[in-house]
Amino acid sequence: MQNTQDQDRQWSRHAAKYDELFLDALDPSVENPIWAALDAVPKPQSRTIADLGCGTGPLLPRLVGRFGRVVALDFAPAMIARARTRVEGHADADSVTFETRAMHDLDDFAGQFDVVVAINSLVMPDVREIDRTLRAIRASLRPGGQFLGVLPSMDAIHYHTMLLMDQALDRGLEIEEAERSAAFHAEHQYYEFAFGRFQFLGLRQKFWQPFEIRHRMAKAGFASVELGQVLYPWDESMAGGADFADHPRSWDWSFVARP
Numbered sequence: 001m002q003n004t005q006d007q008d009r010q011w012s013r014h015a016a017k018y019d020e021l022f023l024d025a026l027d028p029s030v031e032n033p034i035w036a037a038l039d040a041v042p043k044p045q046s047r048t049i050a051d052l053g054c055g056t057g058p059l060l061p062r063l064v065g066r067f068g069r070v071v072a073l074d075f076a077p078a079m080i081a082r083a084r085t086r087v088e089g090h091a092d093a094d095s096v097t098f099e100t101r102a103m104h105d106l107d108d109f110a111g112q113f114d115v116v117v118a119i120n121s122l123v124m125p126d127v128r129e130i131d132r133t134l135r136a137i138r139a140s141l142r143p144g145g146q147f148l149g150v151l152p153s154m155d156a157i158h159y160h161t162m163l164l165m166d167q168a169l170d171r172g173l174e175i176e177e178a179e180r181s182a183a184f185h186a187e188h189q190y191y192e193f194a195f196g197r198f199q200f201l202g203l204r205q206k207f208w209q210p211f212e213i214r215h216r217m218a219k220a221g222f223a224s225v226e227l228g229q230v231l232y233p234w235d236e237s238m239a240g241g242a243d244f245a246d247h248p249r250s251w252d253w254s255f256v257a258r259p
């Protein structure tokens with residue numbers, strides 16, 4: 001797909017400065033239900049786990065040595081190059097296979113994975129590609145396998161907007177001014193809210209509503225999906241963050257899906 005061709009180049013372009021540009025769902029300051037889900041996998045030494053859209057590989061140090069076999073996949077060559085450096089010199093580095101390809105391309109892994117993880121990487125802007133990828137992931141799982149991960153939340157942007165709006169009104173702004181201010185600080189110019197998309201620095205990413213997660217997982221043949229929230233600290237990376245400390249934290253969606 002033309003779309004995939006373009007986006008792999010765009011993601012590669014951002015590999016070097018990735019940490020400066022993106023919220024990290026795996027940062028220790030973030031409360032992430034994925035850790036408990038990974039810790040709960042029984043007999044990990046006898047399991048194969050795939051990290052799809054592994055990016056610069058922040059999850060890999062937690063997987064290597066614990067799981068018997070690890071497949072780290074990303075379609076952006078520069079991401080894979082950085083991910084490789086995370087396991088260099090590790091005693092179990094041989095247990096990791098790196099794959100530079102799109103994550104719908106899993107035919108040769110059919111029925112092989114016990115666990116598939118996708119951390120903020122199911123973000124293809126074309127929903128046909130999302131559906132195709134979810135079907136491929138479903139087919140890559142062994143019986144009893146599970147698919148878990150994190151998805152960027154569209155509704156969290158609405159939540160942030162609401163808090164910014166109230167803050168602007170409390171400062172005495174008129175309603176139109178408050179709306180303009182909230183839209184500016186929540187960076188609405190980068191979002192297509194109706195279709196759940198975010199476009200920034202050449203990257204086009206899907207953002208998710210919880211009903212769409214359930215809908216697309218069911219459509220791809222997952223019988224159950226449990227949702228949770230990845231909670232981010234209010235800090236300077238979010239406009240107005242320091243003032244929102246008394247409010248519930250912003251989130252992305254975590255999920256565990258089973259065939």
Ligand SMILES: C[S@@+](CC[C@H](N)C(=O)[O-])C[C@H]1O[C@@H](n2cnc3c(N)ncnc32)[C@H](O)[C@@H]1O
Binds near residue numbers: 022054055104120122
């Ligand atoms: C937001 S980053 C997240 C990276 C990593 N999982 C993390 O938590 O830091 C998204 C990653 O998914 C990759 N990606 C996006 N769409 C993909 C696709 N269709 N096939 C393979 N990789 C993809 C990008 O190259 C990028 O490295």
